[in-house]
Structures are given as C-alpha cells and as structure tokens.
Amino acid sequence: HLPTAELQALDAAHHMHPFTDATGLAAKGARVIVRGKGVWLNDSDGNRILDAMAGLWCVNIGYGRKSLAEVAARQMEELAYYNTFFQTTHVPAIALAAKLAELAPGDLNHVFFAGSGSEANDTNIRLVRRYWQVKGQPEKRVIISRKNGYHGSTMGGGSLGGMAPIHAHGGMIDGIVHIDQPYWWGEGGEMTEAEFGLERAQQLEAKILELGVDTVAAFIGEPIQGAGGVIVPPATYWPEIQRICDKYGILLIADEVITGFGRTGNWFGSQTFGIKPHIMTIAKGLSSGYQPIGGSIVCDEVAAVVAEGGEFFHGYTYSGHPVAAAVALENLRVLQEEHIVEHVRDVAHPYLAERWAKLADHPLVGEAKLVGLMGSIALTPHKESRAKFASESGTVGLRCRERCFANNLIMRHVGDRMIISPPLVITPDEIDTLIARATLSLDECYAGLKA
Ligand code: PLP
Secondary structure, three states: OOOHHHHHHHHHHHOOOOOOOHHHHHHHOOOOEEEEEEOEEEEOOOOEEEEOOHHHHOOOOOEOOHHHHHHHHHHHHHHOOOOOOOOOOOHHHHHHHHHHHHHOOOOEEEEEEEOOHHHHHHHHHHHHHHHHHHOOOOOOOEEEEEOOOOOOOOHHHHHHOOOHHHHOOOOOOOOEEEEOOOOHHHHOOOOOHHHHHHHHHHHHHHHHHHHOHHHEEEEEEOOOEOOOOOEOOOOOHHHHHHHHHHHHOOEEEEEOOOOOOOOOOOOOHHHHHOOOOOEEEEOHHHOOOOOOOEEEEEEHHHHHHHHHOOOOOOOOOOOOOHHHHHHHHHHHHHHHHOOHHHHHHHHHHHHHHHHHHHHHHOOOEEEEEEEOOEEEEEEOOOOOOOOOOOOOOOHHHHHHHHHHHHOOEEOEEEOOEEEEOOOOOOOHHHHHHHHHHHHHHHHHHHHHHHO
C-alpha cells in the first residue's frame, strides 16, 4: 500500500468519517489499520496494537479467522445475493434464523433480519406499533427509553437513543420519551446503589402513569449501556423494570447489540440480568463484525399478532443477506465449538475482574466496573466526592485515550469514562498486557495533569 502519510492525506481529502472531528483528523491524520489477528491489530507503520475494544464492540471471536473467509467465498460463489421479500427465502437465512431461535432464551423464536443494529431498532419501532395496531389499540405507540442510551444512528435509532448530540441534529421521530439512566456513580448522590436502582426504574412506572398506560407500547434498554460509558445498572434496576413492564403489559425490548453473543459471560445480557424481553435487538457479535448484519429476535406472541395483521410493510434489501447470514452462522459455530462464552466467564472472573478492580486504586480513577468482558473506569479529580473535571467534559478522557493509543492499546473514552470490550478470546497473558498498558497510560495522563 501507499506510505502512511499519503494514505492519511487521501483519507483527509476524501473520506468523511463517522463520529469524528474532521478538522482534528486533517491536522493529525488517522491511524491506518491494515491487519488483524486474535486481539491484535497492525497499523500501516508496523505497530502492533492490542485492540481492547474489539473494533466497535463486535469482533467477539477475534480477527483473522480463516473459516469465516472461506464460508463467505463459498457462499458468494453459490448464491451471492437473493432477497427474502415476497415469499422467497434461502438456506443461509433459514439456517441462521433457526440457530438464533435455538440460542435465544424463552420463546424468542422468530428473527427479522436487518443490516445493522440501527436498522434492527428501526424495525422494532414498527414492530411494536404494528403489534398494538393489530390488537386494536393503535393509540399505544409511545416507546420509553433512557437518556444517554444508544440505539443507533438512523433517525429511528437516534430517536430511541438518548444522546444529546444526536438529538441536537433535530427532526427526531415522534412518540419516544426518555427517562433517566441508572448511573449510580455519576448521579446517585447520597443514595445507596440499591435505592438508586429502584428509584431510576420506578421512573418508568411514573412515566407510564403520566402518559396513560393506553398510550405506551414498549420500553427499550441496553442491559448495560455501552456507548453511554459502560454504565452497569444497580442489581435492583432490571428486576424492577421487569416488574413494571409485566404489571402494565408493556412490551420489553432488550437492545443486545453489544451485550449479545457472550460479552457478559452468557449468550445474552438478558440472561445475566434476568430480563425476559419480548424482543431482542442483535448485531455486532452476531457475525463478530465479519459481515454487516443485525436483526430482531421476536417472541411467539408478538410474531403471531404481527402475522395476523397480514403483510408487515417493512424490510431491507439486505435483510438476511445470504453471505452475511452464512458468515454469522459460522461465527456462531466457532463461538459454540470453542466454548468462547464459557471462556469469557473463566477469564473475566476472577482473573480480569481482580486486576480491573485494582485500577480503582489509581489516583485518577473513581470507580471500576466490569461485567464479563465489558468494563469501564471513571476518571475523577477527587474520588471521595466523585467530582468531575472542571475542564470541558471529556478532555481528560480524550487525553487518556491518546496516551493509550501512543502505548499501542485501543481503549475508548466516553466523556471522562474509559472503557474496554476486548475480543472474547483474550488470554490471561493478553489481559496482563492490557492492564499494564492501561496503567502506564493512566500514569502518563495523571503526570500530564499535574504538570
Ligand atoms: N444498539 C446498541 C446498544 C449499540 O451499541 C449500537 C452500536 O453501537 C447500535 C444499536 C447500532 O448498531 P449499528 O452501529 O450496527 O447500527
């Protein structure tokens, strides 16, 4: 390939990046990633980088898996494309849907495919509204979500999500309201974690009563908020949400785009938190990012009611794309045959958990949270008061991320929270490297702040 500087110049001139400050990018140049194997990436300058984010929380089985490439090539030769509209189907979509029905808990037995998590959540908006329409209650169309939740970047996904900068674009779709997030360390004040979890969950009940139960279709939430900063809810939160949804007959959507396929030490985050959703959103780890694919796994009752209504006027050209479906199926085979979900449990607790918790002793770190292989630390100038940095929000996190980058570790920052979500195949040795590089980066960032 071209030398790095030339690649960066072309990139800055012609490539518009998602979620990126383009002026900063032009000045610094993007890091050019050229290769991956396991948890490791190589950039165009030959650096070997530990990817503690699995790309964007997605490369669950690690980089460089030959069998997925072979399956893709075979499927492209056999049937590169066909759609699943108008009473047609194909073998990869059938096989993948059946496999997902087997893996998903309860009676989540029906899969509507999409090309991404955002598209799947757009599907969910239509699905739940269609469900109530067919049941003769079309006024039940409000979906309740959380501030600082993330459900994608399409107009539907962005509206469901509660990210202020996305809402600032304007034009959000109607009928979606947001309650507060269960972020105890940042917002819990004097309350115990258990009290705070209940208080935040009971906002759902208050909102349902305020709006009128006759108007509310569904509640959506990520078992653990990912893009919001790996916000692990208090243990009291999800049982209370479940109780409220059950009491008022509100559909419950678990957005498992990050938490699905082993991330939390079970196949789905819903199992880790005891959630019984009517619909699960899936993407990312479904194919370990080897192909773009997402979907909604729907329970028997919702699928039956929607089917009763006749044609569901919704779908994507690439719903159930045969190459993506075949690759996802191979990814699930690898996850299962290599016992990767069990590996997450083994390596996360206590090995990573003990080392991660110790980061909270660092002078810059307020709390350290970890569930399975999904973790976060909060950066603070004063642990006891849980103070935030006076500097613009996220500046210290950004500096810390840059130190990680310089130390060949990819961690992400969300404001002043630093997060990890490594490939699930990470070994204890690689965890040691991750912790050593993260600690060094925190030390450097701390020294820089004092200077
Ligand atoms: N839902 C959650 C919980 C996510 O974390 C994401 C992406 O990060 C999405 C939905 C959107 O998925 P995609 O980027 O594939 O559209």
